[in-house]
Amino acid sequence: MKTIEVPAMARVEGEGGLYIGLQSGEAVEIRLDIYEPPRFFEGFLRGRFLQEVPDITARICGICPVAYQMSSALALENALGVSVSAEVRALRRLMYCGEYIESHALHMYMLQAPDLFGKESAFELAEMEPETVKKALRLKKIGNELLKAIGGRSVHPVNVCVGGFYSWPDGTVLKAMLPELTWGLEAAMQAVKWSTTLHYPKLEINYEFVALHEEKEYGLMGSEVWSSRGRKLAIRDYEKTYIEEHVRHSNALHSHTVDGGTYLVGPLARLNLNHDQLAPIAKQALKEAGIKLPLKNPYKSFIARAVELVQFFKEAIDIVQAYAPAGPAHMELDLKAGEGCGASEAPRGTLYHRYQIDDHGLIQSAKIVPPTAQNLPRIEADLFAMAPALVVMPEAAATRQAEDLVRAYDPCISCATHFLKLKMEERDSSCK
Amino acid sequence: MRGDDAAGLEAVRLWQRKHARTAGRTDVRAAIVEEPGLELLDLLDGVDAAILVDAVCSGAAAGTLHQIDLNELSDFREGPASAHSWGVVEVLRLGGALHLQSAQRAIRLLGIEAEQMEIGAGLSDPVAGALPAACNAIENEVTALLQG
Numbered sequence: 001m002k003t004i005e006v007p008a009m010a011r012v013e014g015e016g017g018l019y020i021g022l023q024s025g026e027a028v029e030i031r032l033d034i035y036e037p038p039r040f041f042e043g044f045l046r047g048r049f050l051q052e053v054p055d056i057t058a059r060i061c062g063i064c065p066v067a068y069q070m071s072s073a074l075a076l077e078n079a080l081g082v083s084v085s086a087e088v089r090a091l092r093r094l095m096y097c098g099e100y101i102e103s104h105a106l107h108m109y110m111l112q113a114p115d116l117f118g119k120e121s122a123f124e125l126a127e128m129e130p131e132t133v134k135k136a137l138r139l140k141k142i143g144n145e146l147l148k149a150i151g152g153r154s155v156h157p158v159n160v161c162v163g164g165f166y167s168w169p170d171g172t173v174l175k176a177m178l179p180e181l182t183w184g185l186e187a188a189m190q191a192v193k194w195s196t197t198l199h200y201p202k203l204e205i206n207y208e209f210v211a212l213h214e215e216k217e218y219g220l221m222g223s224e225v226w227s228s229r230g231r232k233l234a235i236r237d238y239e240k241t242y243i244e245e246h247v248r249h250s251n252a253l254h255s256h257t258v259d260g261g262t263y264l265v266g267p268l269a270r271l272n273l274n275h276d277q278l279a280p281i282a283k284q285a286l287k288e289a290g291i292k293l294p295l296k297n298p299y300k301s302f303i304a305r306a307v308e309l310v311q312f313f314k315e316a317i318d319i320v321q322a323y324a325p326a327g328p329a330h331m332e333l334d335l336k337a338g339e340g341c342g343a344s345e346a347p348r349g350t351l352y353h354r355y356q357i358d359d360h361g362l363i364q365s366a367k368i369v370p371p372t373a374q375n376l377p378r379i380e381a382d383l384f385a386m387a388p389a390l391v392v393m394p395e396a397a398a399t400r401q402a403e404d405l406v407r408a409y410d411p412c413i414s415c416a417t418h419f420l421k422l423k424m425e426e427r428d429s430s431c432k
Numbered sequence: 433m434r435g436d437d438a439a440g441l442e443a444v445r446l447w448q449r450k451h452a453r454t455a456g457r458t459d460v461r462a463a464i465v466e467e468p469g470l471e472l473l474d475l476l477d478g479v480d481a482a483i484l485v486d487a488v489c490s491g492a493a494a495g496t497l498h499q500i501d502l503n504e505l506s507d508f509r510e511g512p513a514s515a516h517s518w519g520v521v522e523v524l525r526l527g528g529a530l531h532l533q534s535a536q537r538a539i540r541l542l543g544i545e546a547e548q549m550e551i552g553a554g555l556s557d558p559v560a561g562a563l564p565a566a567c568n569a570i571e572n573e574v575t576a577l578l579q580g
Contacts, residue, residue: 106470110470122526123522123525123526123529126526126529126530127529130529130530130531133526133529133530134530134532137470137473137530140470141471141474144471154471
């Protein structure tokens with residue numbers, strides 16, 4: 001049996017390996033071995049006060065902390081029946097813009113672009129295309145600065161709370177960012193055009209795309225979950241349709257639809273489902289670059305990320321220009337026992353949280369479903385789809401193409417391993 | 433923090449307390465950054481020289497202090513192969529590949545050899561015991577740079 005094995009994937013966040021077993025021209029086994037240690041967040045959140053949850057869950061990921069803060073805040077606000085003000089909603093979107101900008105810039109240019117240029121690393125890409133990588137660093141810096149201006153720091157920001165923000169960010173600091181945001185918007189428009197000139201491996205899959213949907217804005221913190229198979233759910237029904245399970249080779253749970261199928265969350269899903277809600281300038285970027293939707297090639301999530309960069313730079317400019325906070329930065333909370341769920345779109349896809357709290361606001365149970373865990377079965381399925389092509393390639397090329405596919409998903413393995421079901425069984429003394 | 437991964441932070445904080453006069457100079461800036469990653473290049477922008485203080489893994493005994501120049505970094509293992517958490521070695525290498533001025537500064541590294549980096553753990557005994565020497569080393573390095 002021919003095997004393709006990558007014991008430790010490079011240029012992905014967290015630790016995981018890849019194993020593909022091929023026999024007689026067919027894949028007989030494909031595993032994404034997620035050996036990043038389980039992290040037990042859902043366990044140690046129990047007993048914590050609800051206002052600690054955004055800061056604790058932010059530590060699940062250093063790249064998408066805002067996503068965890070927002071999903072947890074939305075879920076806990078749902079439990080308490082709290083609605084935040086329009087100003088808080090706008091500031092949350094602005095904070096998300098910062099996260100998308102830094103995450104997408106990092107992934108596109110430093111993680112996936114080396115693959116698309118046939119380079120082993122971002123270092124090689126930097127030597128070949130220094131101005132491209134310098135642009136990436138400048139884009140990422142803008143995203144980080146936006147997070148810092150709103151959240152106090154870019155890694156694990158500290159200003160988000162259940163009910164809003166601890167304090168309004170300084171408007172002078174935000175407005176001083178407008179020149180860089182304007183530069184970033186133009187750079188993003190160019191990135192969309194550039195993204196269509198790159199060579200992508202051929203792979204077209206009829207995915208079930210899943211993403212949050214909002215009628216009037218590009219879906220980030222919507223109230224509905226849409227799927228390309230026609231499902232439209234309220235967030236409270238998420239777990240009835242998208243179901244987690246434990247698989248032997250992974251410290252991350254895998255997700256399937258209620259009818260046993262795989263599904264895809266992330267930039268391809270968002271763009272394909274929500275392109276009508278894009279800002280006019282992002283629609284213009286799509287049109288000028290000649291991009292036809294739906295995009296069904298997982299490698300072309302690169303293009304989707306470029307379009308989202310345009311979207312979020314534009315939103316950031318609009319929100320900063322209009323920023324004039326009034327009223328309290330957060331709602332007062334009346335604690336009561338209850339259960340709530342919430343979801344937001346992390347850069348990698350839908351991130352769902354559910355919490356039960358007691359009447360002191362202490363967490364009784366927590367459930368966190370990260371996007372990468374939901375995509376893991378889909379990644380393995382994509383590799384099965386690619387297997388006939390891999391079989392006829394030289395082993396090095398086949399290994400590289402399989403790795404490139406996993407990287408195109410921008411998996412966040414540290415996020416995916418937040419939870420493991422642990423069963424302890426006492427054996428009698430006769431067992432060896 | 434993750435065990436001895438906090439060694440650099442704790443060493444700099446101790447130096448700021450013990451050598452407040454030097455630390456408080458207007459021409460000296462101490463930035464305590466938990467995961468600078470690519471931001472390190474921005475932090476180095478506009479400075480004449482820098483001392484990076486961080487936990488290292490080279491196989492030496494835990495608590496060993498390494499005071500080295502940038503070009504001696506090949507002795508140290510690189511961090512995880514992911515730009516999500518690039519270490520000093522990788523970031524400075526990228527800066528060099530891009531010919532960024534920030535990566536060309538006089539950079540000294542003070543590495544404190546780690547024993548463990550367990551989630552939720554504090555500093556190991558050898559590393560905690562090395563902090564006073566690390567503090568003095570920082571003061572000596574800063575003084576030498578100011579005099580140079």
